[in-house]
Amino acid sequence: MLATTSDSSNRQMHEGQLTALSTLAAVMESDLTPGVLSNLRITVAVTPLGNPPGEIYGKAVETVAGTPGQVKIRFSSVTPELKSWMRALSM
Numbered sequence: 001m002l003a004t005t006s007d008s009s010n011r012q013m014h015e016g017q018l019t020a021l022s023t024l025a026a027v028m029e030s031d032l033t034p035g036v037l038s039n040l041r042i043t044v045a046v047t048p049l050g051n052p053p054g055e056i057y058g059k060a061v062e063t064v065a066g067t068p069g070q071v072k073i074r075f076s077s078v079t080p081e082l083k084s085w086m087r088a089l090s091m
Helices: 080-089
Strands: 002-006 011-021 025-030 039-044 054-063 070-078
Touching (some): 054 080, 070 080
Antiparallel strands (some): 002 011, 002 039, 011 025, 025 070, 039 054, 054 070
């Protein structure tokens, strides 16, 4: 997964992983933790978990207490194929 964070002052790209996932939100772990309220564009590659490639747009809503490098993300848009895969996981 490649995450692009942007706010009014800069844009950064870095790798990370989603460690918890629902159809509406996720927890992202990365070496560079985006600030709360940062806008995110996440490019998801195919993984051994069977997910399709896709993109997720969202916002970092809070840091995860006691776990450096993790932030909770609320999704604003998910590509249809990736959203279908997420739904199938939650059944």
